[in-house]
Amino acid sequence: MVNSPRHDSSVRIMSEVRDRALQATDTPVVLLDAADPLLAAVWVNAAFTRVTGLRVADVQGYTLLLPVSDGLAARTDVPHAHQEPRRPAELEAALRGGAPCGHVLPVRRVDGSLLWCRVQVSPVSAVEGGPVTHWVAVLQDLTEQRTHEAAQEAAVAAERRERRSLALIAQVSDLLMDLDDPRALREIAGLLRHGIVGWAGFYLADGGLRPADGPDPHPHAHLRTTRHTAVLPDGATKDPVQRVLDGQLDRPVEVDLDVAHLPGSPSAWLAAHAGPRPRDPALDADGIALDEPPDRRVVVLPITGRRHVRGLLVVQPRGGGGRAALETAQVTVLELVARRVGMVLDNVRLYEREHRLAEALQRAMLPExxxxxxxxxxxxxxxxxxxxxxxxxxxxxxxxxxxxxxxxxxxxxxxxxxxxxxxxxxxxxxxxxxxxxxxxxxxxxxxxxxxxxxxxxxxxxxxxxxxxxxxxxxxxxxxxxxxxxxxxxxxxxxxxxxxxxxxxxxxxxxxxxxxxxxxxxxxxxxxxxxxxxxxxxxxxxxxxxxxxxxxxxxxxxxxxxxxxxxxxxxxxxxxxxxxxxxxxxxxPQDVMARVRSPRRRRWSLPSEAASISRARHAVVRTCEAWGIADASNAELVVSELVANAVLHGWGHVTLQLYDTGDGLRIEVEDANPAPPVTTDGHPGRVGGFGMQIVERLSDWGWRQSRGGKLVWAKVRPGHLPSHEDEDEDDD
Structure with missing residues (x-):
């Protein structure tokens, strides 16, 4: 059938109307060349130009359906010939099969900014039933939707962070409720490591810094080998960490533990004792470092009490980066934790002072x-x-x-x-x-x-x-x-x-x-x-x-x-x-009819010199009551053990005596977990031979107890010890 001129005119008019409709629509439309491997744009409508700023002359070679990160949004064949552009797999499969498809992609505007769109692509043939010669892409602007989604995601993320922060603070508060827990601060540091930082540690300032696992009410009973004393040379600029300890700075301070610090300063002490331990970088076969050593910049926060700085909370952000790597919310949580720990430490000290005062009053008034x-x-x-x-x-x-x-x-x-x-x-x-x-x-x-x-x-x-x-x-x-x-x-x-x-x-x-x-x-x-x-x-x-x-x-x-x-x-x-x-x-019949009583006696003694004579008196009377000979040896042994507990321990001293059937067992317990040490005496002065005397007159040993240590000695009448270990501490 031959088309009439009138029919051809109608087709031409309809085509022009279609072209004007595509230009007039508010929806961006792009025509892509199917013969081009990269599907370059060959035509765009006015809406596309209005949205992206790209005109028809600007889109020659424009590759709409390739990720912008591939550098191919503005095509130049030679510079990018070595690259292999990859479309999303789902989109690539649809294009190969000539099927319509849609995908969310970024479109680069003329000013370089990105416009996120849902691109709906449909195949177009020059003749009905013929091969695909072009693809028409219709763009739906997702900017408002993505902005709303991003805002929602940010709000959800912020709420989750707040919930985690509140949960962490609640856990810290629960741990701090038990003032007697010797591992409370260690567990809090673990919570911080698990929740918001890469590493954390607590250091208390009791005449110097020392690592702390819990709110210890007896700070001066610890070994001095782990302490720091801040003695700075005359004219030296004051260390910032020292200023924190002095209460002059109430904000977090960043300290690099790998740089040289002023000798005797708190920063130098922290570099030697605090923070994640440094490690040597891995080396290749030629001895060249394969990676950099870990970042050892830490953030130091004051643990403040009512009037004084009680210590330091030292943390390292995850991945390093120092103070700048901590978010504002994280800093807030760390400051709250440090403040709560400081208040608890204050309460422990106040409680301990009141206890010592009341105990001193009470013990002074109770008679021997x-x-x-x-x-x-x-x-x-x-x-x-x-x-x-x-x-x-x-x-x-x-x-x-x-x-x-x-x-x-x-x-x-x-x-x-x-x-x-x-x-x-x-x-x-x-x-x-x-x-x-x-x-x-x-x-x-x-x-x-x-x-x-x-x-x-x-x-x-x-x-x-x-x-x-x-x-x-x-x-x-x-x-x-x-x-x-x-x-x-x-x-x-x-x-x-x-x-x-x-x-x-x-x-x-x-x-x-x-x-x-x-x-x-x-x-x-x-x-x-x-x-x-x-x-x-x-x-x-x-x-x-x-x-x-x-x-x-x-x-x-x-x-x-x-x-x-x-x-x-x-x-x-x-x-x-x-x-x-x-x-x-x-x-009067007691002397003639000694009866074996439960052979165990116990005394709780204050940690003072008068307890030594009381312990000696108790042993002598007990040996007389139990009919145990050589009370003088037992008296000398108990005198040395109780003296050691009074001089080198702390807290109350517990004395227990047992009749083992073949001698007297003496147990002395105090709160210092450090073991007793046998020495050769103190050169130039009297003393230091106590444990040698105990060793000469008895078999002895020691073990850890729930509250510190227990030292035992077994005195056998008329018998000098063989010094063979009899595992008496397991009795």
Missing amino acids: QAEVDGLDVWTYYAPNSANAQVGGDWYDVLQMSTDVVGVVIGDVVGHDVEAAAAMGQLRSIVRSYLFDTSVPGPVLDRVDQLLVGMRVPRSASLVLSTLTRSPAGWSLAYSRAGHLPSLLVRAGAVTELDGAGGALIGFGRGTRPTSTVELRPGDVVVYYTDGLIERRDRGLREGLDQLGRVAAAVTARDAAGIGEELLSRLADHTEDDVAVVVVRVPD
């Missing part, structure tokens, strides 16, 4: 174990460890005259400095009045009258008693002010001394009564505070009954043995302070 003429007396005191070794329980044993002995035991409410002070006041008042009269009731009357005027802020209970010797024996007189009754143990029978009761001390109305009991040889009187028997899982009456059963079953024939058996059965898991006084009237 008294040697009483004609009576066997044993005393024990142990504050509950949960109350920072400070309690309100107390006792007193007074040799008022040759034939009169006073015994007092009491309990002041509270576990702090105020309780210790109230206990000291009360003890002094009772002591003063007791020397005026030996009748307990009138003494407590006078104490009541004085306390009302003094307005002592803490209430207290006590038992006041006097033991008076006569030709017929000993007589016990007592009066109670709101305190639990003492126990009289006689021939396996237990009687509660519950007479002469009254209100708490200071609240007495009228005259306080006095009760009396005649004691026989072998009688035992047990004074105690409620910490010995009171538990959350049982009533007070039940605790009293159990104490009575245990006291009735005691087989020991000496006050210390009786006391130790009571403690072993009742005081292993105490929930409060415990004070116990055991008074036994000697029996």
Whole structure:
């Protein structure tokens, strides 16, 4: 069929209309040459020019469907002939098959900026059913969509960072709640390494820097070999880290640990002891470095307390880069962590100072174990460890005259400095009045009258008693002010001394009564505070009954043995302070009928010189009670072990004695984990031979304990040690 001129005119008009429509549309359209391997653009519409700035004359050789990063957006065949342009695999497969497809690609504008578009490509043939001669690409601008998505992604990322930061701060707070955890700071450093930095460490400033794993309340007990002392030469510019320690800078400071620092400065100390350890770079066969050594620039933040800088938090950003590599949010988290650690360290120091003050008051007021003429007396005191070794329980044993002995035991409410002070006041008042009269009731009357005027802020209970010797024996007189009754143990029978009761001390109305009991040889009187028997899982009456059963079953024939058996059965898991006084009237039959008691005794001693003589006295009396010969050797050994604990350890000293059947085992425990060392003495001065003496007189060893170290020695009567290791520390 032959087309008429009218038909040809209609086709031409329609073609022109189509061309004008493509030019007039607001959608960018590009015509690509299918014969060109790179599909170069041969025509663009006005919308494309408006969006990209590229006109028809500018697109000759323009490669729309190649990634911009390949450098082929503006084609020049020769310069880029060596490159192999790669389209996305999905797009390449569709073009090879002549099928329509779409893909998100960047289009470079005339000013070099990128316009992200979704490019929809369709094949075009010159004749219907013929081969593909061109591709038409329609562009959809995704700028607004991508901007919105990017903003959403940024908001989500910021929220995630904030959530991680809050979670990290919460974890840090949880760790810092346990002030006694010796690894709290190490675990916090691990959290920081896991969360936001590549490396982190804490260093406390206690007269010099030292690495720290936890908020140690005993800073001066550490070895000095890891400390730094900031002594700078005259005229030297002050080290920036020293300025941080001095509180002159409150912002993070960057320090390069690989450069030379002023000798004696904190930066020099950090370079030697802090940060990720340097390593040698890998070398090739010719000895040439294959990579650079790791970046050792660190960021130093002050750990500030209420008034002073307590130490440093040292961190290295991931990948190095120093201060600039840390984001603002990361710096904020690190500053919050350092501030919280500083406040906790402040609290630990304040708590420790209060504890030392209260403990000093309390220990100064508690008497040494008294040697009483004609009576066997044993005393024990142990504050509950949960109350920072400070309690309100107390006792007193007074040799008022040759034939009169006073015994007092009491309990002041509270576990702090105020309780210790109230206990000291009360003890002094009772002591003063007791020397005026030996009748307990009138003494407590006078104490009541004085306390009302003094307005002592803490209430207290006590038992006041006097033991008076006569030709017929000993007589016990007592009066109670709101305190639990003492126990009289006689021939396996237990009687509660519950007479002469009254209100708490200071609240007495009228005259306080006095009760009396005649004691026989072998009688035992047990004074105690409620910490010995009171538990959350049982009533007070039940605790009293159990104490009575245990006291009735005691087989020991000496006050210390009786006391130790009571403690072993009742005081292993105490929930409060415990004070116990055991008074036994000697029996002439004791020498003829020694009975094996539970051969274990324990003393808690303060870390002071007076404890050495007390320990020697305790060993001598124990050897006498147990019938162990060569008490002088045991006395010398325990003297050296306790002296070492007092001089070189810290915290309380625990002395335990065991009868092993073939000798005496002595154990001395203190809070210093460093082992004892045998030396050849100190040249030029006296001392240093202590462990040589112990080694000569006993088999000895040591082991780590939960609170520090335990040193043991076994003394065998009439036997010099073979010095062979018997693994006694595993007993």
